[in-house]
Amino acid sequence: MEKHILIDRSEAVKRFRPIAKDSHKGLQGHALIVGGSYGKMGSVCLSAKACLKSGAGLVTAYIPKCGYDVVQSVVPEAMVLTDDYNEHITSVNHKLSLQAIGFGMGMGQDLDTHQAMFHFLKMNSVPLVIDADGLNILSENKEWLEILPKQTILTPHVKELERLIGHWDSKLEMLENVKTFAAKYDVIVVVKGAPTLIVSKNVIYENTTGNQALATAGSGDVLTGIITGLSAQHYAPADAAILGVYVHGLTADLAVPETGHHAFIASDIIHYLGKAFLTLEQ
Numbered sequence: 001m002e003k004h005i006l007i008d009r010s011e012a013v014k015r016f017r018p019i020a021k022d023s024h025k026g027l028q029g030h031a032l033i034v035g036g037s038y039g040k041m042g043s044v045c046l047s048a049k050a051c052l053k054s055g056a057g058l059v060t061a062y063i064p065k066c067g068y069d070v071v072q073s074v075v076p077e078a079m080v081l082t083d084d085y086n087e088h089i090t091s092v093n094h095k096l097s098l099q100a101i102g103f104g105m106g107m108g109q110d111l112d113t114h115q116a117m118f119h120f121l122k123m124n125s126v127p128l129v130i131d132a133d134g135l136n137i138l139s140e141n142k143e144w145l146e147i148l149p150k151q152t153i154l155t156p157h158v159k160e161l162e163r164l165i166g167h168w169d170s171k172l173e174m175l176e177n178v179k180t181f182a183a184k185y186d187v188i189v190v191v192k193g194a195p196t197l198i199v200s201k202n203v204i205y206e207n208t209t210g211n212q213a214l215a216t217a218g219s220g221d222v223l224t225g226i227i228t229g230l231s232a233q234h235y236a237p238a239d240a241a242i243l244g245v246y247v248h249g250l251t252a253d254l255a256v257p258e259t260g261h262h263a264f265i266a267s268d269i270i271h272y273l274g275k276a277f278l279t280l281e282q
């Protein structure tokens with residue numbers, strides 16, 4: 001029989017590791033956030049900042065040239081590498097030693113960007129989180145799923161999931177199809193929604209945190225940053241996904257008594273991350 005596990009505080013605490021007193025930024029992991037295109041650089045800012053605020057020691061953003069001033073100004077803690085091209089990504093060239101990569105937010109789907117993603121996937125062996133246009137490009141090139149690093153984390157919302165695995169008629173059929181897909185390609189699928197479900201090795205995890213305040217632009221970009229930040233700290237991929245989804249939802253639960261549902265925006269997820277992580281240390 002399949003296992004169905006609710007992600008509650010005890011499941012999160014089981015996985016959470018406080019930061020060691022003698023740690024330093026080198027030990028906290030270096031994450032690369034690859035994404036952005038003209039008009040969608042905010043997605044990278046949100047991801048990079050969430051990644052830092054989840055404990056990653058170093059974060060570099062890899063973006064098209066036009067986003068340089070934006071990311072340097074909005075997230076001064078992050079380093080920035082730029083593509084040769086101005087408005088979208090055409091290659092992913094770096095010589096960094098990395099512990100995790102978050103890929104795809106705001107990236108667009110230009111054909112040059114397809115090529116860049118293919119060459120990147122062929123060369124890359126670093127733990128990977130793929131979101132948004134990274135998923136959309138994969139959906140157009142399904143044979144590339146074979147070259148993903150094992151246990152890559154995919155974070156589709158329902159529409160992105162449908163592009164990836166095709167149509168379903170019931171939630172049961174969707175879950176069956178996601179399980180088959182996850183097993184075939186040895187990936188972890190975070191099916192974002194209300195509630196978010198995580199499918200990993202034939203186990204379905206159902207998140208218990210979060211609310212409708214998260215129905216706001218950029219909240220998925222923040223989740224990708226959080227999961228990438230945890231992956232950079234050597235959390236096993238499933239643990240990074242489970243803990244990431246839990247704290248992401250918890251920020252909204254903690255915030256709503258103060259912000260209400262309407263005024264809560266993706267930056268507030270980042271703002272409340274400290275309070276959310278603190279609940280796990282108590």
Ligand SMILES: NC(=O)C1=CN([C@@H]2O[C@H](COP(=O)(O)OP(=O)(O)OC[C@H]3O[C@@H](n4cnc5c(N)ncnc54)[C@H](OP(=O)(O)O)[C@@H]3O)[C@@H](O)[C@H]2O)[C@@H](O)CC1
Nearest residue numbers: 040041042043105106107108132133157158159193217218
């Ligand atoms: N500030 C920035 O820079 C931001 C940049 N962003 C970047 O923009 C790019 C495009 O991403 P995207 O998700 O907006 O476009 P897309 O995949 O076509 O999905 C849209 C359609 O999907 C559906 N849908 C979505 N969620 C659903 C759900 N839970 N449950 C059910 N359906 C759902 C819904 O379809 P409908 O229901 O209207 O048929 C909706 O109209 C991407 O790179 C992203 O990173 C954004 O992150 C925003 C902030």
Ligand SMILES: Nc1ncnc2c1ncn2[C@@H]1O[C@H](COP(=O)(O)OP(=O)(O)O)[C@@H](O)[C@H]1O
Nearest residue numbers: 192193194210211212214215217218219220221
């Ligand atoms: N009504 C809701 N209840 C709980 N979580 C929600 C709700 N609406 C959206 N979310 C969460 O917000 C995030 C939205 O991600 P996504 O659609 O990728 O946003 P974006 O692309 O704008 O960053 C997901 O983590 C999803 O689970």
Ligand SMILES: [Mg+2]
Nearest residue numbers: 132157220221
């Ligand atoms: Mg998204």
